[in-house]
Amino acid sequence: MDSVILLFGTFAALLVLGVPIAFALGLSSLLIIWIEGLPISILAQTAYRGLDNFILLAVPFFLIVGVLMNVGTITERLLDLAGAMFGKTRGALAKVNIVASMLFAGLSGSSVADVAGIGSVLIPAMIKQGYPRAFAVAVTAASSTIGIIIPPSIFLAVYGAVGDVSIGALFLGGAVPGLLIGATQLIYCHYLARTQDHPRGAPFSFGRLGKAAWRGALPFGVTVVILGGIIGGIFTATEAAAVAVLYVLALAGIGYRALTINSLRGAIMEAAGHLGPTMLCVAMGAVFAWVMAFLQVPQMVGDLVKGMDLSPTMVLLFIMVLFVIVGTFESGVASIIIFLPIIQPMADAAGLHPVHVGVIVCVTLALGLITPPYGLCLFIAARIGKMSVDRAFVATLPWIVLFLAVDVILVLVPDTVLLLPRLVVPEFMGG
């Protein structure tokens, strides 16, 4: 027990001191390995093995798809499509922001690409149109969380790979929650637009909508490739992601003539900038998870929860609260790798469906993208909106409450998650 406290205590202390998360994971694990007299080579071996997984290749592929969408004018087309939907309604541009995030989410598995691509266009445009700066930043940050929930999704792919859960079923399970979160955000946005007198959009025209739909239709081939390929059993998630990269490359490069060798190289380097820190977290997360398993932490937590005699719903709420806390301090991918060995036995003992648990975990981790101290999408949106993270966070609070309310509904009503995969891929859903 002392070693467990030391492991988590050291990790927390290092995080507070500002040591990068991956190194804090590695150093706290190293301390325990050393104290317990285990071979130090476990550190290098387990870090390597943590990445030695074909499914993880989906992460760089999804990252580059997101960046290529921004570089290759696909994001612009999605914005045009979303922009043509709302006409003269109040708060039209804010609603465009949310719908564009939902469309982007269907093509990309990354919220960071979403907030960077959509935010860099819409935040300045909203401010110019007279929206409060804090609101522009908050709606962009909040809606970007949908990017990681509506399939494809890096979180869901990693969860499926690490937890041995069908990725196709997880992707389908994420669809309704993503749409629900988007819908509640649109309703809240509409309410704010009326009460705060937000600016109106341009008049609606079927001609404009038709033209925008035509221009924006081809990118959705990515969704067909990824979801159709995975659900149809044609591709693995990694293969589908690679084919999606080829599709977006062909579309942006040959179809739209928006790519040059230099912009392609820039896109690779931008994706690489996100990849390295994420993957080091995964590698060191694997070491941390190994040390936790050595110290029998999963069994301890499992016994603790069993002793509390909680109902399945309460267990899932407990898992949700755990990931709300973890997600505020940790990268989502690393959180999945570190904590999955703890929650999976707990969820199995409670009789929870693994797809339900996986979607709840990933949806909850999406919230971590807009909550400091580790709210990456919030940071990016605040940076684009040229305001402090503190003020941006305060403006985002109502959206966070809204998100949590939907998350609780997803826990309480399992069919919001499970109905679609049960209908489409019953063979992956068990009884």
Added chain:
Amino acid sequence: MSSYRAVLDVIERIQNAMIVAFFVLTIVIVSFQVLNRFWFHWPVVWTSDAAVLCFIWLSFLTASVAVRKYGHFRVGVLIDLPWRRHGRRNLELLSLVLIILLSLVLVIEGTRVALEGLREISPGIQISMIWAYASVPVCSLTAILFAVEKTIEQLSSAAPSSEAPMEEEN
């Protein structure tokens, strides 16, 4: 310091070129795997292993370059406080020393693991596993070099400080 920085610039350029190459290779290999399965039906057993090898190098290379760019994610609880200059600098220095410490352990132990890999052969691509395991010590070594540069920068008064919280995945 300027010559040390120039050497690191060269190392970073080489690493960036390798990053682009491995990124492209990974996409090409996995795409080939798909194409092959549907059109050519050749019995190919090497693609998964080759793609994972490229991916592991890609991951450790990008993680190493991120050290030079202060690109690793971290939680900015203390570091973002309105410290006087030395408070923040000391935290940065502590962070860098710990990065060097962990990377040093990875260089030593990673080299040991890599040398043991000499006796192992990758089943798919039929090459010695040292080519895969070497990614850990090689990239940890360059991470140390980058962290030492940042440490020297922090120690010198005109040093640029890192930007607060850093960026990731998702």
